[in-house]
Amino acid sequence: MSGFEAAVTGLGLVTPAGVGVRQNWEAVCSGVSRAADDPALRACPVRISCRVPDFDAGELLGQRRAHRLDPFVQFALVAAKEALADAGLDPETWDGARVGVVLGTADGGTVTMEQQNQTFLDEGARWVSPLLLPMHLPNMLAGQVAMEFGATGPNLVVATACASGATAIGTARDLLAADRCDVVLTGGSEAMLGRVTMAGFAQMGALSRRNDEPALASRPFDVDRDGFVAGEGAGILVLERAADARARGARSHGRIIGHGATADAHHMTKPHPQGRGTEAAVRRALADAGTDVRDIGHVNAHGTSTPLNDRVEGQMLGRVLPGSPLVTSTKGVTGHLLGASGAVEAALTLLSLQHRLVPPTANLTNPDPDIDLRIPTEPTACAAELALSNSFGFGGQNTVLVAAAP
């Protein structure tokens, strides 16, 4: 397993930074935060979010199909279409039995559940939609992707909170290494911007309270950070064994060559103060890739903009990676896409290696003096061949992926 190379032959992104990979890359390189006032959250303590702009599900998926899907599935289907077209794979002709789907989400169809709960309270149980559960269940994410594209191989959804998308990619790579399938559609999707859920995040103290200056709210590694800005969206990657991809002449965005997964076993929401679990995940990922800490030239950090995560992660990276890699958190621009973030950021990490350019961390005006890292505030040239993408979830679940340039 060590050093197993999964080629990434297709990418699809639907995020607050835009619909489409090109739009996303340009937006994250601009360094302009997408956080904005959110009228749907008027009754909440925190009224800012990062929503996907200009997303017309009926237009993109057909009115009838969109009507029966929660946004967390709509985002994934649109991203998966882009990723498959990018990979040059045609679901009309492929052997669907050899195509797996492994996706991550933290919560599933949050908004549908909240809306139907309101219907229950306002009107009574008999008016609850028969579509509630088919739209809400987290596993529908992979199920609906399979239905759309005729992928009848292994099919599952993983939940490791904000590491879910990265856990899915690591798991997809394992399936390829074990020869359970030849192609895997993998990644994550999330649409958790329901007002009850957002009130819950606010009550935890997890969210930035900068209601009056939303564009400045997501500021990873800045000394004045005060929490994350919740976002929504999906990131989908097409993975194939690198030898198979080469044999069919597929273009590759790079490879996933290492995966480290650990648990802090410490606290429901707080990271271990010394970064015990996250450090172990980095070390396992590097060992899995058969590479050394000195080879890592870039890190797309988890970097949520919460006081605790950024301090513990920043200090861990400074301690573990002696080569002063260029570190960024694209959450400054996109906000925190929760269960989708690990997949979106794995895609952005691959694009950084491919373009040899590290996107800036938005709003980093006063770097936290307790964190000693090279974090660019402008797009910065980077000749790295290898990079890390970090994703850590509530519950202490940590996933680190090692990405390699094409």
Added chain:
Amino acid sequence: MFETLKDILVNKLKVSPDTITAEATPEEIDLDSLAIVELSLVLEKELGLAVSEDELSEAGTVGDIVRLMDERSARV
């Protein structure tokens, strides 16, 4: 009543308008068992017509559903 049903199918259940004819079967307009329950709820909520999901399931065509709606509205 056909136009009323068509309006509900198009605007509430998002069925493609071109597929809806009096002769079309529920399958032909993409109504599965979940959509039948949904339609039963919408007919009652929007029009006050109590047509059960069992009755709708037995309807062979859109025209049959219209006849059920006519019966119920006559009773009202």
